[in-house]
Every structure is written in C-alpha cells, then in structure tokens.
Amino acid sequence: MQFDSISDFFNMxxxxxxxxxxxGVTFFCLSTLIITSARQKRKVLIEIAKKMNREERLKETRSNKS
Known part of the structure; x- marks a missing residue:
C-alpha cells in the first residue's frame, strides 16, 4: 500500500x-516474553551453581572423612 503523506501512513x-x-500488543507480548525468559534463565543458572557448590562441598567432606 502506498501513502501520499506521513499522516496518511499513521492514519492507515x-x-x-x-x-x-x-x-502495540505484539510488541508488549514479545517484550514480556523476552524479559521473563531472561529472568528465568538467570534463576536456573544460579540454582545450578548452588547445586554444584553443594556437591563439591559434599565431595570434600567425604574425602576428608576417609
């Protein structure tokens, strides 16, 4: 579709x-999806790091007892 002026473009x-x-709805939904996905990814990575540290501490305590 071709528009004669910028106001015709915005009037659609x-x-x-x-x-x-x-x-607007599409942009809002995509933005929300990206933001929530990034937050969830960060939470999962933090949780994985905590579990790895916990497992490492358990291995150290087991090797110290032996």
Missing amino acids: GGYAFYVWLAY
Missing part, C-alpha cells in the same frame, strides 16, 4: 486504531 486508511493496537 482509517484503520489506525486497530493496526497500531495490534503492533
């Missing part, structure tokens, strides 16, 4: 509300 032939709302 009378469907601006629906078009820009769709873009």
